[in-house]
Amino acid sequence: MLKLNLVHTVAFSGIVLFAGYGLRKFIKPLARYNIPAPVVGGLVVALLTLAARRFGATLFEFDTTLRDPLMIAFFTTIGFGASVGLLKVGGPQVARFFLAATVFAVLQNVLGILIALPFGLHPLFGVLSGSVTLTGGPATGLAFAPLFEKAGVSGAATIAVAAAMFGITTSGLIGGPVSTMIIERHRLKRGRSRGAKAETETAAEIIEEKMPEAPASAPEDEDKGAYLLLKNSVIILAAMWAGSWLSHLFTLLHFTLPAYIGAMFAAALLRNFDDLTGWIGISQRTIDDIGHVALSLFLVVALMTLKLWELGGLFLPLIVILIGQLVLVTAACFWPLFQLMGRDYDSAVMGGGFIGFMMGTTANAMAVMKSLVERYGRAPRAFLVVPMVGAFFIDFTNALIITVFLNIFK
DSSP states (O other): OOOOOOHHHHHHHHHHHHHHHHHHHHSSHHTTTOHHEEEEEHHHHHHHHHHHHHHHOOOEEEEOOTTTHHHHHHHHHTTTTOOHHHHHHHOOOHHHHHHHHHHHHHHHHHOOOOHGGGTTHHHHHHHIIIITTTTTTHHHHHHHHHHHHHOOOOTTTHHHHHHHHHHHHHHHHHHHHHHHHHHTTTTOOOOOOOOOOOOOOHHHHEEEEEEEEOOOOOOOSSSSHHHHHHHHHHHHHHHHHHHHHHHHHHTTTTTTOHHHHHHHHHHHHHHHHHHHHHHHHHHHHHHHHHHHHHHHHHHHHHHHTTOOGOOGGGGGHHHHHHHHHHHHHHHIIIIIIHHHHHHHHHHHHHHHHHHHHHTOOOOHHHHHHHHHHHOOOOOOOHHHHHHHHHIIHHHHHHHHHHHHHHHHHH
């Protein structure tokens, strides 16, 4: 047995992460269906552990001390994306799409509970296989898993990963055909949207304009890039520190919160304060880069320690719930989402993106929409609305939704 301390564990997770990138490059379907490299690498180690266990052997003993700080750091960077100004700049289309995503995140949990109960399962089993892992993805599922375990859902981490992998795979397969069906049924004019300007800005352009790279006003004897990285790392740590006090306050009020919610709130407050004053000089690009690193290492560490044998007899109810979730989100694209977003070509493309991130990740949403525009023509409004909601806003409200359900059914 290989016994690893906290530094060894993170170092090993880094090696496993890049092994995941290598496998994605070698096994093409992994990249085609947007299976994240940390998930690929982490699951390989988890499967090796499962195989060794069948022979009575233990391959690794990990020290996961740094897992939670990495997780909190990532979700803190999500909080920095919750800019009220950015939501306003995105316009009413972004607001409507965001509202629809939030409502259907709630419905995912309600549906999961209604299916879980006849199987004699804890209601939170349905929530875990609802917005936690589908709207939230594997990162949110693994972050909330300890709280679900404490609330009575055995094997929560393994269930979370299984549900998230189902969602990521099926969203890539279903999103394109559903949008194609809507486009063909309504004979929508391809590449144009009623009342939409051809020059509609993309999400990337809006975000770059609203959250430009902060000027690197470093001291003369400091490297500007290193100074910018240092400054934003300290900002993230400060938000995590302030967030720990907020979380402690909620605990005193007997309200169950995951460790990162307080940090997300603190980060959102700092983000909007900086939008108003410009005093802090937050670089969203640097924040996002740091978040990507933290997320990748957190996912690998969490996945390497999965106990896959715990899935066992839960396979049938999990599949039934997930099929129900797929039907729910697919139905939403035909009605009411299509009507809500304008009943035009861009709205149909948004439907594919909606399936992509409500069942998988924003990467799935973008892949689905790109396949549609390659066939039918440009959909600029879809490429503004979907990534802005999927990458910046829905994770924030989804965390609050999950927390409410946890406190109701704990």
